[in-house]
Amino acid sequence: MSTAAYFIGLGAASAAALLGAVLPARRRLLAAAVLSAAACLAALVGAGDVLVSGHAFSVHTAQVLPLTGVDLSLDPLGALFVAATAVVGLAVSCYSVGYGVHATPSRIATATLPAFLATLLLVPAAASVATFMVAWELMALTSLLALLTDHRRRRETRDAAQWYAAMTHIGAAAILLGLVLLAAHAGGQSFAAIAAHRRQLSLPLTSVVFVLTLFGFASKAGAVPLHVWLPRAHPEAPSPVSALMSGAMVNLGVYGILRVGEDLLGGGEMWWWLVVAALGVVSAVFGALHAAASTDTKRLLAYSTVDNVGLVLIGVGAAGALAAGGQQALAGLVLLAALFHLVNHALFKGCLFLGAGALQHAAGTRDLDRLGGLARKMPATAIFFGAGALSISALPGLNGFASEWLLFEGLLQGFASRSAVTVAALLAGVATLAITGGLTATAFVKALGVGFLGQPRSEGAGAAREVGPSMLIGMGFLAGGCVVLGIVPGVVLPVIDRATTAGLVAGASRAIRPGLGLALASVHSEIDPGLLVGGLLVALVVAWGAVRLAPRSAELRSPRRAAAWGCGRDLQTARMEITATSFAEPLQRVFADVLRPDHDLEVTHTAESRYFPEAITFHQRVDDAVERVVYRPVMAAVAWWGHLARRVPNGSVHRYLAFGFATLVLVLVVLA
């Protein structure tokens, strides 16, 4: 059943892409959306069946790809990623109807979204090197096309697409190199053959393969310092596409690391995983800091993706290191926590990106400094965005809390480990979790408070109206998922645990005890978010009632009129309220060494006197320090080399002939 459902899903997504390309403008949006929603449902059923039953399926066909054929196989690890993609895809498909209503997207834009979705569903099922690389490159290609939707109107989109194309290409080249190397030495290109032969592989070889593929997958996952495409591409892509990119595509980078490192290479050395954890630590802190400093909603969300991928990588790295150190049970728990967080991230980040898209749709801007007061105008969007923001800030009762608690718990358990390096890594992980928790909360207090509360700061924000029902359903679906997984995380944990067992080959044990809450099997530690939330609610009701019922003094009950001296509060304008930039300012000051904000203050004076300024303009940019320090010099060097090389072909036919002639003579002389 799982096989049929999964392939129906793939087929429906492809059909959606086809219909999106050929149907007339009025029909194509709806047709593509309905078909891709059906595709997601089918894929969800297929993947869910694999996850619940634990039985993988595999299919081989020699027809599609020449020489190698196509190998598809869905094991619980892959099924988890398919399921996460399908859930986000379902919401996105629904949302895309409303998103495209006002300005009907072009044929290509309508077709690329389902095509992108299809490739996202395909990658986790690829079971040979050739199939995997084809699926991976298809995913890169379709996502690039989807990202380019607005390329006619916006120069930044073209810029972002170039960055994305370059990074994904470099990454794919590294992955290809690594996997081909692996296939050549393992005596077969199917994943099953490689996994069967991994004992014969030498350690230096597997290390090279791991480092190469880690580079490629980390660039897709958006780990620092390979994250530079993310804060450019996510804001510039249409919101459904950024939700898919951030909620589903980024996950596949983590999937690749797990698939190659744990499944194909069997865990390998401890230092591999310490490198992964280190990447995670750097990404988490860097991403959280930039998210706290960003004033563009989608840029903020993109950096927050870097942050969350960092947390997941900390978990994956710690799990790998613990497994390499022989602590299988704990490794299982930590990996479970990491994968749970990954699923949760897909839910809340998908919800937040869709919400940011709704804001942009309604207010015409992504700039938090120009939003404000939207909670009254768009109450439903505010609630859904708020649910996502609270989840990502890991507040109890929402799914972010559940997975971060689990991750904390797992990392803290590992302190009893014998290996000092592992303990140091776990310590770094815990510290990172703590600091990013605070920074993330700051970032989302800013996004919620400045974006939705107070008064509108621009005409666009003032004229904003609630978005259509399909967009709300899309957001609400994901927000509901956040709440459900937050209150009863126990329902999905056994399912994810199955993926963990598949991911961690060396005999992972059951890390959790069944139940609705979070209960660990290895140590006595449990928490029931449902009870927690229930208790909090009861406490709130009691407090509210107590305040209402308490006897009040006569002075308080007497009417109060506004004073003549209003302390400025009589005339509250939007210009008096705190902006996103000012909210982030103290933090920016503290972390000035990392963020390196560029200030630009320009004062023009009146003609009569230098003592009276006529206008003061203030610009601030927070550029990516990694981009400035690492990428700019490399790009400058490449550009210089390119300039140099341009002098060689000057258009003279004789010069070109001379190259050929010289090469011929040279080859002959060498041969002689």
Added chain:
Amino acid sequence: MRFGAAIDVAELAAGIVLAGAVLALWRKDLRALTSVLSLQGAALATVAAVLAVRDGDVGLGVVAGVVLVAKGLVIPYLLARVVRADPGSRETSPLVNVPASLFTAAVLVVVSYLVAGRLTALFPDPLTRLAPLGLATVLVGFFVLVTRRKAISQIVGLLLVDNGVALVAFLLTAGVPLLVELGASLDVLLVVVVLQVLATTMQARFGHVDLDQLRELHD
């Protein structure tokens, strides 16, 4: 030995092929080049004929005839027509002057003897020993392509390369099949026709046939 004289003739003819290539470097008069090509075509046909007689191969005899007609008569005639369209045309300023070109040709001949030494060692035979001459013709023809400016010189260079290839093929292989040689000859004929049209059009459009001036089409 009855066949000795024929081999001498073949050696002479192969020498003429290379000498023709060097002559093409030397002479600036484009009309003279067509006669050089004609001579070279005839010499090539002679080599093929000698081989045909030695091996008693009728097919190779026909090939010799085809070579004589195509490379000795038709192609030089077509070229001569192009040259007549622009009377008094000379390769006035080659990129490398004539003495330096001749010196380079000498170096190329040495190189080809060095390179072909390993090929001829495979099957030592009086005719196989001549293979370096063909290789040298290829290299000199290529050198003509690189250093000469006029479109007609380019055609000549291409034909020299082709003749050199044909000579090597005759000497090193056990007889070139008729079909292959026919195909190759027709190809070359077609190239010459195309280039003839191109050169004539260039002459009419730009008033010259100097390839270096085409550089402005770059970018």
